[in-house]
Amino acid sequence: MILVTGATGNIGRPLVRQLHAAGVGPLRALTRDPARGGLPDGVAVVGGDLARPDSLKSALAGVRSLFLPSGLGADAEVLAAARDAGVEHVVLVSSITVETHPHLPQAAANAAVERALRESGMAWTVLRPTQFASNALWWAEAIRAGGAVRLPYPEVGLPAVHPADIAAVAGAALTEPGHRGRTHALTGPARVTAREQVETIADVLGREARWEAVTRETAHAELAPFLGAGVADAVLDLMGGDVNDALLAVHDTVPRVTGKPGRTFRQWAEENATAFAP
Numbered sequence: 001m002i003l004v005t006g007a008t009g010n011i012g013r014p015l016v017r018q019l020h021a022a023g024v025g026p027l028r029a030l031t032r033d034p035a036r037g038g039l040p041d042g043v044a045v046v047g048g049d050l051a052r053p054d055s056l057k058s059a060l061a062g063v064r065s066l067f068l069p070s071g072l073g074a075d076a077e078v079l080a081a082a083r084d085a086g087v088e089h090v091v092l093v094s095s096i097t098v099e100t101h102p103h104l105p106q107a108a109a110n111a112a113v114e115r116a117l118r119e120s121g122m123a124w125t126v127l128r129p130t131q132f133a134s135n136a137l138w139w140a141e142a143i144r145a146g147g148a149v150r151l152p153y154p155e156v157g158l159p160a161v162h163p164a165d166i167a168a169v170a171g172a173a174l175t176e177p178g179h180r181g182r183t184h185a186l187t188g189p190a191r192v193t194a195r196e197q198v199e200t201i202a203d204v205l206g207r208e209a210r211w212e213a214v215t216r217e218t219a220h221a222e223l224a225p226f227l228g229a230g231v232a233d234a235v236l237d238l239m240g241g242d243v244n245d246a247l248l249a250v251h252d253t254v255p256r257v258t259g260k261p262g263r264t265f266r267q268w269a270e271e272n273a274t275a276f277a278p
């Protein structure tokens with residue numbers, strides 16, 4: 001039995017779809033709201049809250065392999081509950097920042113979860129993705145409304161990764177040999193700047209999408225009320241304020257593991273064009 005947590009999320013949804021289409025089973029998908037639906041027929045959808053590991057007992061019963069994005073709940077307690085339930089292998093989504101920006105608090109938190117998993121006695125695979133292509137959804141409201149997208153670092157190009165490719169690597173790690181005890185850095189196939197991302201979305205929509213450069217201070221003032229000052233600083237560092245060679249590097253993990261080229265940002269934009277359409 002495989003349990004996919006975060007099953008309605010950017011990675012979880014394509015992961016469930018891919019595993020189901022491949023006939024992998026038995027398969028269970030966890031959400032806090034099983035009534036909401038939207039997962040493929042034939043997948044067992046179960047309720048549970050990762051912030052309350054005691055709510056996961058029936059979801060974990062009989063599970064051998066667990067897919068777990070970090071930071072959705074009480075990670076250390078969830079891992080302990082998984083081990084107690086007899087889970088053999090955990091595929092954890094961490095972040096490339098554990099390698100590229102270990103000084104940031106979010107990276108340190110991910111490093112701690114990775115460590116807890118390695119020391120848990122369960123087999124482990126760690127996925128460290130870079131910035132997701134789906135982060136462009138932050139701009140959806142502005143683009144839908146015909147406003148200008150505000151970009152603090154328009155010309156910094158990062159190798160954004162399509163969540164379906166993270167899912168594809170996770171699926172391989174869950175179902176194929178050779179991934180236990182491995183840490184996979186995951187990026188897209190090429191660097192793409194924020195400006196190029198906005199222009200690609202516009203091109204796909206067949207209409208203009210405007211953008212304007214803003215200073216770091218302005219962007220921080222806009223983000224801090226939602227994220228808190230510290231997280232806003234970290235996000236801005238990772239968007240362009242403090243990039244380094246390790247964050248800029250393109251990794252070949254996706255084609256190596258899946259046998260297919262990494263999906264481009266344009267492909268993500270084409271698949272998600274409706275989110276930006278007025």
Ligand SMILES: NC(=O)c1ccc[n+]([C@@H]2O[C@H](COP(=O)([O-])OP(=O)(O)OC[C@H]3O[C@@H](n4cnc5c(N)ncnc54)[C@H](OP(=O)(O)O)[C@@H]3O)[C@@H](O)[C@H]2O)c1
Binds near residue numbers: 050052131
């Ligand atoms: N975005 C990036 O650029 C980036 C970069 C590197 C690493 N990451 C990592 O990627 C992971 C996020 O993956 P994602 O984007 O696929 O996730 P997501 O879309 O943000 O969320 C996944 C799902 O988690 C569920 N969820 C939230 N809180 C929960 C809880 N307390 N209990 C149970 N389920 C809960 C929600 O589903 P329901 O509402 O249906 O329960 C949600 O749909 C994180 O570990 C993050 O650190 C992200």
